[in-house]
Amino acid sequence: MVTVEMNQIVYQRPESLADMPTHYCPGCTHGVAHRLVAEVMDEMQIREKTIGVAPVGCSVFAYNYFDCDFVEAAHGRAPAMATGVKRVLPDRVVFTYQGDGDLASIGMGEIVHAAARGENITVIFINNAIYGMTGGQMAPTTLPGMKTTSSPSGRDVEQMGFPIRMPEMLATLDGAGYVVRRSLHDPKNIRMAKKAIRLAFETQLRGLGFSLVELLSSCPTNWGLTPVESLRWIEEHMLPVYPVGDYKVAQALAGLRV
Numbered sequence: 001m002v003t004v005e006m007n008q009i010v011y012q013r014p015e016s017l018a019d020m021p022t023h024y025c026p027g028c029t030h031g032v033a034h035r036l037v038a039e040v041m042d043e044m045q046i047r048e049k050t051i052g053v054a055p056v057g058c059s060v061f062a063y064n065y066f067d068c069d070f071v072e073a074a075h076g077r078a079p080a081m082a083t084g085v086k087r088v089l090p091d092r093v094v095f096t097y098q099g100d101g102d103l104a105s106i107g108m109g110e111i112v113h114a115a116a117r118g119e120n121i122t123v124i125f126i127n128n129a130i131y132g133m134t135g136g137q138m139a140p141t142t143l144p145g146m147k148t149t150s151s152p153s154g155r156d157v158e159q160m161g162f163p164i165r166m167p168e169m170l171a172t173l174d175g176a177g178y179v180v181r182r183s184l185h186d187p188k189n190i191r192m193a194k195k196a197i198r199l200a201f202e203t204q205l206r207g208l209g210f211s212l213v214e215l216l217s218s219c220p221t222n223w224g225l226t227p228v229e230s231l232r233w234i235e236e237h238m239l240p241v242y243p244v245g246d247y248k249v250a251q252a253l254a255g256l257r258v
Helices: 030-044 056-065 077-086 098-106 110-116 167-172 188-205 227-241 251-256
Strands: 050-054 067-070 091-098 122-127 176-183 209-217 247-251
Touching: 030 056, 030 122, 030 176, 030 188, 030 251, 050 056, 050 077, 056 067, 077 091, 077 110, 091 098, 091 188, 098 110, 098 122, 098 227, 110 167, 110 209, 122 188, 167 176, 167 209, 167 247, 176 188, 176 227, 188 251, 209 227
Parallel strands: 050 067, 050 091, 091 122, 122 209, 176 209
Antiparallel strands: 176 247
16 A cells, blocks of 8 residues: 655645744744735735835844835935835735834824824834843833833833823724724734734725734833743733724725624
8 A cells, every 4th residue: 555645735834924933032023023914915905006115123134034025214204205115106005014112103103194194005013012122111001000111210200201002092083994903912913913914905006094903912021021921911010901802994894794
């Protein structure tokens, strides 16, 4: 009797993801977010007409990791650059990839007004509750009581204010078509995150205005935790402050919601 072994490919690197190592710390979920975006571009067959915008922050080298056209923006200015690119090239799919310090601090004015204008761009927003690249300082999204290098005794809300919940705020703007929050701490939520990214790009392709997907992400290095502990920390500490959910979904997308 002859035994024939059948090998079947169940997963391979997305074509939209460059075949190279990244600079991210071990356990950081930026890599997961990159892969999800790349998979969606492949499945939607939009890579050849997609332009990404990377600002300053942990995502500063994102142009090396995606196999599509990319431009670099100044710190916090990715929405402004994406606005210009999309208006000049309206047939392209334009997305920004931003961290919480970049988007919710120095870039707060940029993101709010891009959403208010209804710019037909997509924003992938990585929230790890801390400044990752510059040394672990307190970010606008840092949790109450959370210790950072600039809040060594923990974030005191009486002195430093409360965390900013970006989707809840941006969803109130008429120009926003799709605004949601997802998480990257376990397989179920990662699958939900991928579906949300696809709907965000679908929002843009349908001309429904501004779209944003916030992704709760880990930062083991600056949190002082192991990768596994960091994923558990997202579930136990971030989710109560930043609940996943759909905060604004255009009526035209209602039938596609997942």
